Each structure stands twice: as structure tokens, then as C-alpha cells.
Amino acid sequence: MSRTPEQHLREVDPALGAIIDAVGPLHHTPAEDRFVELANAIVSQQLSLKSAATIWGRFELLGPVTPEAILSLSEESMRGVGLSGAKTRYVRDLALHVADGRLDLHALDVLDDEEVIVALTQVKGIGRWTAEMFLIFALDRPDVLALDDAGLQRAAGWLLGCERPASREELSAAGERWAPHRSTASRYLWASLGNAPAG
Numbered sequence: 001m002s003r004t005p006e007q008h009l010r011e012v013d014p015a016l017g018a019i020i021d022a023v024g025p026l027h028h029t030p031a032e033d034r035f036v037e038l039a040n041a042i043v044s045q046q047l048s049l050k051s052a053a054t055i056w057g058r059f060e061l062l063g064p065v066t067p068e069a070i071l072s073l074s075e076e077s078m079r080g081v082g083l084s085g086a087k088t089r090y091v092r093d094l095a096l097h098v099a100d101g102r103l104d105l106h107a108l109d110v111l112d113d114e115e116v117i118v119a120l121t122q123v124k125g126i127g128r129w130t131a132e133m134f135l136i137f138a139l140d141r142p143d144v145l146a147l148d149d150a151g152l153q154r155a156a157g158w159l160l161g162c163e164r165p166a167s168r169e170e171l172s173a174a175g176e177r178w179a180p181h182r183s184t185a186s187r188y189l190w191a192s193l194g195n196a197p198a199g
Contacts, residue, residue, distance in 0.1 A: 041130050071096065117135070
């Protein structure tokens, strides 16, 4: 019988195992609509969870969150619900990429993680971090570690006994032990801080 990700992580990293035991079981359901997930990620960037939820709720009231519907919206209506000029352009660029076939969100399943990141970052406003969150939360990829995530760096610093957030290099080295379940490790580290990324 194969080990669960949690069992593996407890064995290779007892300190992380203690976090897993303290947090308790985590349940995750991959996103039902990948386009909505990406549009929400763009809208939510650099906002508090509360502000992001408010603006996203207003945005949804404009109509269905589909590429075609978004491309039919005026810039004024999108700005009117709280999107910045930049985010308005980014959401429209995502809609264009999907509508014209440059980004096939269902074809991502056959790509490896780095290929998915390359495909997604062709869209304005989607950087590596957003693509990594999409891999973890929307595609349910098992072995993703976002080395530039501030929350993971903070949690890993505590895990490693540092008086500061872990460096990118320290987080990467710790992650070598957690493979091939670095996504699960990430979820528990975020949960230990109480601030899992929106998604």
C-alpha cells in the first residue's frame, strides 16, 4: 500500500510532520473553471483577501466570466467595479489569449510544470508566482514549490529554526526532502501561518 503525501512528509521531515499534526487534515478540490481561476488570480493580485473578494464579486455581476463576455465589456465598466487600468488590460489579454486559441487551458494537462508556466506567462499580468499557484490550486500538481512566496519563506524560516524568513536557497534545499510532495508541504506551511493564497 502506497504512502500518503502526509506520511512521506512526516518521515522525511519530523518538524514538518509536527505542523501536519497540528494543522490536521487539509482538503483541496481543483478548480472547476480554469479561466475563472486565472481571471480571479489577476484581479486579486497585490490585494488583501477582503478587498480582492469585494472587487471580484462586483466583477462577476458584470456578467458571465468567460472570454467572450469579458471582451464585450467596455474598459469603463471594468474600471467601474474597482479594477485598475493595468488589471483591466491583463484580464482582457487573458480573454484574448483563450478566445483566439493561443492559450488552451485544457491542453495544459499534457504539459509538464515548467511548460505550463511558460504557456501561462505569455499572458500580461501572469508571472511565475501566479502560474505556480495555478499549478497547485487549479491543476492539483503534486510537486510545486513557489520559492519566491513570502509566506512559504516565513514558515520555512520558523521550520528551520531561523530568526528570519528562509532565503530562496534555504527553501529550495528544504524542499528537496519534501519531493515529490512539495505542493502538499506548501499547503501545510501556508496553513500554519493561517494565510494560504487565494485559490
